[in-house]
Amino acid sequence: MTRISSYPAGVPCFVDAFSPDLDAARRFYAGIFGWEFAGPGPMPGTPGDPPGEYHVARVRGGDVAGLGSMPSPQTPVVWNTQVAVDDVDATAELARAAGGSVLVAALDADPAGRLAVIADPTGAAITLWQAGSRHGAELVNEPSAWAMSLLSTPDPETAGGFYEAVFGWEREPFEDAGPGVSLFRLPGYVGGEPGQPVPRDVVAAMAGVPDPAAQAAWSVDFWIADAEAAAAAAPELGGSVIAPAHDAPPFRRAVLAAPDGATFSVSELRL
Numbered sequence: 001m002t003r004i005s006s007y008p009a010g011v012p013c014f015v016d017a018f019s020p021d022l023d024a025a026r027r028f029y030a031g032i033f034g035w036e037f038a039g040p041g042p043m044p045g046t047p048g049d050p051p052g053e054y055h056v057a058r059v060r061g062g063d064v065a066g067l068g069s070m071p072s073p074q075t076p077v078v079w080n081t082q083v084a085v086d087d088v089d090a091t092a093e094l095a096r097a098a099g100g101s102v103l104v105a106a107l108d109a110d111p112a113g114r115l116a117v118i119a120d121p122t123g124a125a126i127t128l129w130q131a132g133s134r135h136g137a138e139l140v141n142e143p144s145a146w147a148m149s150l151l152s153t154p155d156p157e158t159a160g161g162f163y164e165a166v167f168g169w170e171r172e173p174f175e176d177a178g179p180g181v182s183l184f185r186l187p188g189y190v191g192g193e194p195g196q197p198v199p200r201d202v203v204a205a206m207a208g209v210p211d212p213a214a215q216a217a218w219s220v221d222f223w224i225a226d227a228e229a230a231a232a233a234a235p236e237l238g239g240s241v242i243a244p245a246h247d248a249p250p251f252r253r254a255v256l257a258a259p260d261g262a263t264f265s266v267s268e269l270r271l
Contacts, residue, residue, distance in 0.1 A: 002142070002193060003062065006135045007084035010167040010186050011203050013129055013136030014082040015146050015220045016066030018075075019260045022053060024238060025067055028258045029057065031237040032230050032266075033144040033222065035064065062138035064145045077262040079220040081149040081204075082115070082129040083167060084136065091128050091166065092116045098165040099158075120162045122153045124216035141193060143225040147267065151206040153216035156182065159206065169203065180208035197250070224266035227252040231266075 007013040019025040029035050039055035052069035070077065085091040088106045095118040096102060103125055104117035113132040119125045129136065139145045153159045160171040160182070169184040184204040192200045209216075224230050227245040231254040234241055242263055243255035251267040258264075 002140045002191070004136065004138055004140060006131070008189060009084055009086045010169065011084050011189060011191065012081050012149055013084040013131075014063075014066065014134075015079055015137070015149065016054075016068060016082070017077060017079045017258075017262050018052075018068040018070040019077055019258070019262070020070045021260055022055070022067060022069045024259045025262075026055065028234075028237045028239050029065075029067065031233055032239075032256070033057075033059070033224070035059065035144065037067070038063075056134075059139055059142075059144045062145075063134070064137055064139050077258070077260040078125075078217070079262055079264050080117075080125070080127050081218050081220060082127040082136065085128045085130055088114045088116045088128045088130040092118060095120075095128075095162075095166050098162050100162055100166070118166075120151075120153075120159050120216070122155045122159045122162075122216035124151055124153060124159065124218050126218055141223065143223050143268075145223060146220060147223045148221045149204050150219050150221065151204065151216070152209050152214075152219065153206065154209045154212045154214045155216070156180070156206055156208045159216065160184075171206065174198070174205065182206045219264065221253075221265045221267055224268050227254045227266055227268040230254060231256065 035057040037055040054068040056063050057065040092102050099121040101119045103119050106116040108114050111132050112134040114130040116128045141147050163169040171182045174181045174183045183202045185201045186203045189201045231241050231245050234256045238259035240257045242257055245252055245254040252270055253267045255265045
């Protein structure tokens with residue numbers, strides 16, 4: 001397990017999702033992970049947006065993820081990955097210069113921080129986070145907490161160059177995970193746990209998608225105490241099972257969907 005109080009620039013720091021039925025989403029994730037929720041607090045938005053709520057999910061008193069209400073029910077529900085930056089506005093401009101785009105211009109989420117949403121040149125969206133009072137996830141790499149974010153893209157070369165230009169990430173093939181899978185490393189960063197199977201400067205992963213017309217996207221993985229139990233519970237809580245529990249050594253893994261359609265994977269570490 002890892003307790004974290006702050007994140008250096010370039011390191012993914014938090015995950016959240018925005019749902020058209022926040023109460024149902026909270027019940028679902030509480031049933032799957034045992035999350036407790038702090039809040040509600042105000043949801044960041046631009047002037048004219050309808051008011052919303054934002055809840056922080058906690059495990060053993062530590063922040064692990066966020067759930068907010070969705071202003072537009074037509075928007076697909078996804079899990080977002082936030083990356084720590086020193087200056088949201090400057091990084092958004094750097095993303096434009098590197099061939100990406102800005103989907104949501106920089107805005108304040110006082111007192112927690114400041115954010116913007118960018119997309120890489122292959123279309124995958126990711127959030128920039130400039131910390132105020134909230135730096136990010138306080139617990140990671142333990143059951144019911146976030147462990148890793150994965151980029152799936154039909155153009156790994158273009159995407160890899162973008163993230164190197166914007167965040168300083170370096171790409172390295174990861175043959176143990178299968179063909180087309182790479183690790184993103186941030187030189188000089190030391191995270192994770194001693195003895196983990198990947199270098200401690202790994203900050204994310206990337207998988208190439210064979211279909212050139214496929215939509216590039218980021219996804220998130222949470223560790224879980226029992227992958228089989230989580231898959232069995234998902235339909236009972238209003239969600240669904242996208243991929244049943246299966247072996248992906250050293251993990252037992254499943255892909256689930258919340259009642260609002262947001263997909264995520266759960267991984268049970270088996271040593």
